[in-house]
Amino acid sequence: MPPSKRHFFSHLHPVMVYRRTLSPSTTLGLGMACLTCLGVLLVTGATLFLYYVPDTAVAYERILHITTTLYFGRLIRNLHFVAANALIVLVFLHMARVFFTAAYKSRSLNWQYGLVLLLLVLFANFTGYVLPWDQVAYWATKVASSLAEYIPFIGNGLRRFLLGGSQVGVETLLRSFAFHAGVIPPLIVVFTGLHLWRIRKDGGLASPPHQLGDKIPVDPWLYRAEASVALLTLALLLFLALGVDAPLFERADPNHPPNPAKAPWYFVGFQELVSYSAFWGGVAVPLFLFIFFVLAPYLDRTASPPGMWFARDRLLLNVFFGALLLSQVGFIIIGQWFRGPNWGLIWPF
Amino acid sequence: MAVASLLVLAASLLALLTGDNHDHQFHGTIADITVNLGGSPVREHCTTCHTEGGSPTWEGTHWMSASHPDITPHAPERLGCTGCHLGEGMAMDRTFSHGLPGLGGRQVLQGQQVQGRCYVCHELEVLPGAEKAWNGYRLFRQKACYLCHYLNGMPEDSGFGPDLSHVGSQLGLAQLEKAIRDPRAEPDNSTMPRFPLSRNQVRDLTYFLKSRVEAPLFTSPMWVTAGRPAVAVPDVVPEDSSLVAGERLLWQGGCLACHQYKEEDGRIAPDLTRVGKMRDRDYLEGFLEHPSRLIPGAAMPPSLLNAAAKVELVEFLEGSTSEEAHHLEAKEIYMHHCQRCHAANGDGKGLIQANLAQFPRAFLGNDGFFRRVTDSRLRDSLARGISGTSMPPYEHVLSAKSREDLLDLIFQSFIGISRQDKVEETPLPPRPDALPLQRAERLYDRFCAECHGRSGTGKGPEASRDLPRPRNLTNAPFFAAIEDERILRGILNGVSGTAMPAWRGVVSDEEAWALVEKVRRFSGDRP
Numbered sequence: 001m002p003p004s005k006r007h008f009f010s011h012l013h014p015v016m017v018y019r020r021t022l023s024p025s026t027t028l029g030l031g032m033a034c035l036t037c038l039g040v041l042l043v044t045g046a047t048l049f050l051y052y053v054p055d056t057a058v059a060y061e062r063i064l065h066i067t068t069t070l071y072f073g074r075l076i077r078n079l080h081f082v083a084a085n086a087l088i089v090l091v092f093l094h095m096a097r098v099f100f101t102a103a104y105k106s107r108s109l110n111w112q113y114g115l116v117l118l119l120l121v122l123f124a125n126f127t128g129y130v131l132p133w134d135q136v137a138y139w140a141t142k143v144a145s146s147l148a149e150y151i152p153f154i155g156n157g158l159r160r161f162l163l164g165g166s167q168v169g170v171e172t173l174l175r176s177f178a179f180h181a182g183v184i185p186p187l188i189v190v191f192t193g194l195h196l197w198r199i200r201k202d203g204g205l206a207s208p209p210h211q212l213g214d215k216i217p218v219d220p221w222l223y224r225a226e227a228s229v230a231l232l233t234l235a236l237l238l239f240l241a242l243g244v245d246a247p248l249f250e251r252a253d254p255n256h257p258p259n260p261a262k263a264p265w266y267f268v269g270f271q272e273l274v275s276y277s278a279f280w281g282g283v284a285v286p287l288f289l290f291i292f293f294v295l296a297p298y299l300d301r302t303a304s305p306p307g308m309w310f311a312r313d314r315l316l317l318n319v320f321f322g323a324l325l326l327s328q329v330g331f332i333i334i335g336q337w338f339r340g341p342n343w344g345l346i347w348p349f
Numbered sequence: 350m351a352v353a354s355l356l357v358l359a360a361s362l363l364a365l366l367t368g369d370n371h372d373h374q375f376h377g378t379i380a381d382i383t384v385n386l387g388g389s390p391v392r393e394h395c396t397t398c399h400t401e402g403g404s405p406t407w408e409g410t411h412w413m414s415a416s417h418p419d420i421t422p423h424a425p426e427r428l429g430c431t432g433c434h435l436g437e438g439m440a441m442d443r444t445f446s447h448g449l450p451g452l453g454g455r456q457v458l459q460g461q462q463v464q465g466r467c468y469v470c471h472e473l474e475v476l477p478g479a480e481k482a483w484n485g486y487r488l489f490r491q492k493a494c495y496l497c498h499y500l501n502g503m504p505e506d507s508g509f510g511p512d513l514s515h516v517g518s519q520l521g522l523a524q525l526e527k528a529i530r531d532p533r534a535e536p537d538n539s540t541m542p543r544f545p546l547s548r549n550q551v552r553d554l555t556y557f558l559k560s561r562v563e564a565p566l567f568t569s570p571m572w573v574t575a576g577r578p579a580v581a582v583p584d585v586v587p588e589d590s591s592l593v594a595g596e597r598l599l600w601q602g603g604c605l606a607c608h609q610y611k612e613e614d615g616r617i618a619p620d621l622t623r624v625g626k627m628r629d630r631d632y633l634e635g636f637l638e639h640p641s642r643l644i645p646g647a648a649m650p651p652s653l654l655n656a657a658a659k660v661e662l663v664e665f666l667e668g669s670t671s672e673e674a675h676h677l678e679a680k681e682i683y684m685h686h687c688q689r690c691h692a693a694n695g696d697g698k699g700l701i702q703a704n705l706a707q708f709p710r711a712f713l714g715n716d717g718f719f720r721r722v723t724d725s726r727l728r729d730s731l732a733r734g735i736s737g738t739s740m741p742p743y744e745h746v747l748s749a750k751s752r753e754d755l756l757d758l759i760f761q762s763f764i765g766i767s768r769q770d771k772v773e774e775t776p777l778p779p780r781p782d783a784l785p786l787q788r789a790e791r792l793y794d795r796f797c798a799e800c801h802g803r804s805g806t807g808k809g810p811e812a813s814r815d816l817p818r819p820r821n822l823t824n825a826p827f828f829a830a831i832e833d834e835r836i837l838r839g840i841l842n843g844v845s846g847t848a849m850p851a852w853r854g855v856v857s858d859e860e861a862w863a864l865v866e867k868v869r870r871f872s873g874d875r876p
Binding site (some may be wrong): 061062064065067068069072075135227228229231232234235238239241242248249250251253255256259 | 353356359360379392394437438439441442446449450455520535
């Protein structure tokens with residue numbers, strides 16, 4: 001490769017990749033879509049950073065100012081909102097892809113980096129949720145932080161740490177902002193860097209040996225594929241942001257909880273579980289999920305090579321993992337749309 | 350990749366064209382003013398559209414607006430907009446700036462609704478332009494709202510109902526109106542009665558309540574801490590020279606906001622005209638002090654009159670003679686004494702039924718109950734009342750003959766059976782020496798707690814399903830007056846006309862006796 005064609009992205013990529021890497025069915029482009037969302041979040045976040053004030057007295061008015069007065073303020077906020085929610089969905093889909101193709105085999109370190117990123121993304125989303133300081137944000141944070149209390153031993157301390165006291169208040173807003181805008185983004189960037197770097201260290205995408213095929217140059221083929229996914233994602237986010245308004249409700253009123261008060265949607269599944277049993281929903285299931293995800297690469301003793309979709313000898317594992325994810329989706333759907341006042345069942349249509 | 354690029358290009362173009370959500374070209378600039386309200390700066394964009402202060406219209410290429418009505422001695426340019434009109438001054442979107450739907454704490458006030466903000470700056474006094482809000486305050490005193498609800502600066506603090514000191518910051522006019530007109534819509538276990546108020550009266554009350562805000566603009570924090578500003582309390586006693594001292598106390602104590610006394614009727618609570626003859630002095634004094642000790646679950650707040658006034662009031666009620674001019678017929682007696690609770694058609698849903706701690710016994714279509722109650726118990730209930738409930742004793746008000754006639758009438762007109770028509774009850778098992786108390790605890794949690802509640806207050810999760818409501822098992826005066834056998838009969842045979850089923854066959858005889866013991870533990874006293 002002539003020196004003139006070297007650039008920043010050359011550091012992140014090898015010179016040649018297997019032809020299989022470019023096939024859309026190999027990864028579904030989910031990792032790149034996540035990365036695009038992250039980029040959009042960083043850019044829009046930096047813009048919102050300039051106008052937002054983390055103080056309970058003015059936070060809501062600043063959001064109004066951003067949404068209704070600033071040029072493209074509403075679009076920027078919508079993009080941030082849409083990308084944040086898309087990221088959560090994509091991160092889980094990405095994880096499911098890695099699991100169903102067993103791509104974590106002999107790459108368990110990168111799987112763990114991925115889990116750290118998953119937690120960071122959830123935490124970033126959770127800390128961002130309260131910032132508009134409206135009714136829904138306030139009460140969702142209150143509900144979600146009381147879910148944290150179910151965690152044995154550390155629950156109470158964790159809740160106090162998240163809230164900066166025993167109540168959602170001025171301190172909560174300030175530290176949520178500090179985490180959301182100051183602490184988590186650099187951490188996510190660092191771990192994303194590690195995550196990408198490990199792919200290269202591990203020799204590119206996981207693949208069964210017989211499917212490797214011939215190699216093709218990264219420039220331009222891989223760059224084009226990546227750019228396509230990135231641009232498609234960006235286009236989709238833009239269209240969504242034009243159509244979907246980031247929700248904003250009345251100012252937060254600590255004396256008047258909405259009925260029912262719901263956690264952010266990605267925690268509503270746990271809230272639904274807690275409504276059946278505090279132990280199972282608040283402690284057992286989340287802890288089990290976490291331990292299962294951490295240990296998955298070590299527990300998987302199947303012989304099939306990595307990189308194959310739905311390998312036959314992994315049927316049981318795949319069904320189990322799929323059932324786990326689908327049950328969470330089911331609980332989220334029930335909690336989000338089928339629960340009315342006093343958490344009673346309602347028919348949403 | 351080309352397709353993707355084109356898509357992004359299209360999206361970006363669309364964003365450029367439509368993403369900017371407001372028309373800057375109409376005015377060129379956003380009106381951004383900051384006014385000083387009560388010592389704190391308030392920033393507003395309102396006059397971007399409301400250029401002259403009135404409602405805006407789009408004319409040709411410009412926003413125009415009518416001018417603000419004259420509000421001398423106020424000056425709009427010094428007061429700003431949101432101080433009086435509320436709304437979200439920083440928003441420039443119509444939906445946002447006029448207040449998002451929900452609790453309506455910042456919902457924009459228009460026209461005469463602005464009265465709701467006068468007393469945020471002004472102390473409570475007669476104020477030109479705020480007549481409706483002032484009338485709301487008078488109503489607040491007249492209807493004795495203060496007996497339950499505390500307001501910052503008011504002399505009384507009963508602590509009985511929710512504090513309304515900041516309610517104007519939290520709720521909008523529509524929400525306040527709904528809360529007054531239908532108090533039990535949310536939450537459904539509210540004990541606040543539905544006051545008979547006209548639409549205008551409710552509106553005036555909401556204007557007044559809207560002015561009760563967290564930080565009144567005329568006060569300093571030190572004033573608030575010191576209980577200032579104390580508000581003027583308007584006299585609610587009607588200017589009628591024929592009122593005697595005791596009657597004035599009925600007004601001053603807020604009694605007549607709910608109770609009836611002769612022609613005055615609050616249409617919420619029982620008639621007090623003859624209460625002095627029915628109840629003795631101890632009962633009346635005790636009741637004024639702690640209503641819910643004598644009638645557990647009573648919606649009446651403790652009286653806020655001072656001790657001397659209470660004694661005077663009781664003396665007045667005792668001495669108040671209101672002999673009937675002539676001998677009344679049973680029908681007249683029923684309409685005089687019974688129908689306020691038991692209803693003119695005898696179904697128990699009388700005028701004030703919703704505000705009573707216990708559902709008045711239904712007569713109409715309730716023959717199953719009356720077939721199983723002995724005639725002597727009925728006579729007894731009428732003569733001596735039913736303790737722990739609002740049913741008063743009538744022995745000093747109605748002669749024995751009148752009471753008999755009344756019972757005959759009730760059987761004839763409503764129940765539809767003869768007074769002697771009773772069913773043979775299965776004999777009750779004798780009380781065993783040893784009771785399976787532990788099992789009774791489990792049985793109670795399994796079968797009873799659903800309606801009667803784990804703590805026996807009659808407020809279990811299913812309690813609001815049925816009328817009559819489940820019996821409050823902690824009602825000490827009620828249970829003190831009845832024997833174990835009656836409780837046992839209720840458990841084994843059920844109570845007709847209520848949701849209480851017969852548990853015979855589900856629980857054994859010893860277990861039923863143990864449950865009687867459990868009920869006794871809830872209610873405290875044994876007879």
